[in-house]
Amino acid sequence: MPSNAASPRSIDRARLDALRQNEDRQFLSRTRRSQALCQQGLRTMPYGVPMSWMAGLYRTAPIYIAHGSGAYFTDVDGNAYLDFNLCDLSMTIGYGNAIVADALAHQARRGTQFLLPTEDAIEVTRMLSERMGLPFWQFTLSASGANTEVIRIARLMTGRRRIVIFGGHYHGHIEETLVRSENGQTVPDTAGLSPGSAAHTTIIPFNDLVTLEQTLSRGDVALVLTEPVLTNCNLVQPSLAFHEGLRELTRRHGALLCIDEAHTLQFAFGGLTRAWGLRPDFVTAGKGFGSGVAFGLYGMSHAVAECFERNFDSDVGPRGIATGGTTYASALAMAVAKAVLEEIFTEDAYQHLSSLGAQLADGLDAIFKRRGLPWTAFRCGPRSGFCLEPSLPRTGDESANSLDAELIDARRVFMANRGIWDAVLSAGPQVSIAHTSSDVETYLQVVDEFLGCIAV
Ligand SMILES: Cc1ncc(COP(=O)(O)O)c(C=O)c1O
Known part of the structure; x- marks a missing residue:
């Protein structure tokens, strides 16, 4: 560890569990119309959705979407989400382009x-x-x-x-x-x-x-x-x-x-x-x-x-x-x-993706360091993420050590309740062409708040 870093800290699992339960309750109460539509959908669609991933990718109850614009989409309850999942990278150009x-x-x-x-x-x-x-x-x-x-x-x-x-x-x-x-x-x-x-x-x-x-x-x-x-x-x-x-x-x-x-x-x-x-x-x-x-x-x-x-x-x-x-x-x-x-997809657009991606990864690294967590940010172009170890993996097996479902699911619902749709389990946050530097700052602030609640 660098000499100026705090001694390594970790996650308090009991706090994480309590936080998750509380956030899940809040999520359900903010998405009542989605839950009602899902109940209705159950009459004609398995899991209440027209494609199984729409339920299976998330541990929160499915939400139904009203519309999207740029880096945001809005659910039928009127909640807007700044999207860092990008529909598993199928919306890198932003909504409603x-x-x-x-x-x-x-x-x-x-x-x-x-x-x-x-x-x-x-x-x-x-x-x-x-x-x-x-x-x-x-x-x-x-x-x-x-x-x-x-x-x-x-x-x-x-x-x-x-x-x-x-x-x-x-x-x-x-x-x-x-x-x-x-x-x-x-x-x-x-x-x-x-x-x-x-x-x-x-x-x-x-x-x-x-x-x-x-x-x-x-x-x-x-x-x-x-x-x-x-x-x-x-x-x-x-x-x-x-x-x-x-x-x-x-x-x-x-x-x-x-x-x-x-x-x-x-x-x-x-x-x-x-x-x-x-x-x-x-x-x-x-x-x-x-x-x-x-x-x-x-x-x-x-x-x-x-x-x-x-x-x-x-x-x-x-x-x-x-x-x-x-x-x-x-x-x-x-x-x-x-x-x-x-x-x-011009060269300028890729430049934008890459500089926001670097801002995201640098910001995550800075938060990990400040909070004394011995973690590293993943980084490649617009994509970042949470490597829960001091050095980056070289194989899929090593990388699986950072697939901490309890932590990721709690982070996702915490962030959703604060207007951010975070990456799914196997991925990491990624920016779209429609994101701005201040969107990345917003993401980082909420991550910092989340880690503040659970790091010991
Ligand atoms: C690397 C890679 N190849 C292929 C696919 C399949 O894409 P699709 O689900 O659009 O067929 C995916 C989907 O995530 C992927 O990540």
Whole structure:
């Protein structure tokens, strides 16, 4: 510890528990109309919501939303929330963005989809190639859909079945990646999956090139799929040599490499693929580039695109590779993608995200130090978070030490009662393009107040 820091302090669990109970009571009394709607919803929707995550992601009762603007949304009881969760990074451009609204309205009046391309697709894919380096692109409805298609193409191209992912991963609701390690085996992590869905997935620790090489040298790996920095178990940064080694080893052993930028495309202009000079065979993205509009996408190298074209799937003759769907790559999605890339995700916008992100992380570090907590702020572009240890994790397992559900759930409800919608369990607070420096200060003040109630 630095010599001027107070001796390490910790959290008083009894106080935390009492605080949580009190805050939960206040939350329920502030959200009565939401609770009534949820009761009504229970008649026609499991958990009273139209999609299970709307209940399952939070330990507070679900709230129903009236509208959103900029960095804020407002519930049906009239409570406004300054949002640091950004709908799991699907709202990095802020609520009610006028550019997106205009693009949507304009295209909706001209036809939302045709099951044929519109000219916007040319400009969108040109911009993507320029920004991210991969020459060919396809669209889906979600990042899960993009990763699903990438796995399929990689298997076809390599003639192998196995995929490798890293502990602490999340790549969407895909059978092969909804897995965890248990006693050295890969097992399904959720219910209702196909029998054998985990049989061809290997999970290894992030940043562990030795285990990666051992795994790849067996010669059965089609694809290594990873985020550039793990963002779904707090934040795990790669070591300096990791990405270079990952690329070299996958090439040497004939496996393809996909960088999943569903979250991190919002961390840097052109994603971390561009910022860090990565050279994957595929890159995937989604969440409507943080606009909330439902589309995902993937980029592929020349070699992959050749294989893709050779295995063209037509409705007559022998079947090729199954990709696509009726509403994928719609005129609406292309219009929004073009508007976001051209007018919103500019280099200046990323600069704004990054400087507010640094303010957030610096502010958290300053609070931890002042309160004598031996913690560290996570930081990567617009994203920060609470590492409950003095040094940052190198693997998903190490990072899981900071997933303290009691603490995070109490913090979330405390902050919600003070007008802040904080990050969910596996994430950390993140700023949007619509946030301001004073929004970040507001967040930090409430965090400080919260820690003041529970640190001993
Ligand atoms: C890295 C990563 N990949 C893929 C996905 C799946 O995105 P979606 O739920 O939009 O399909 C997510 C979702 O959080 C993600 O974090």
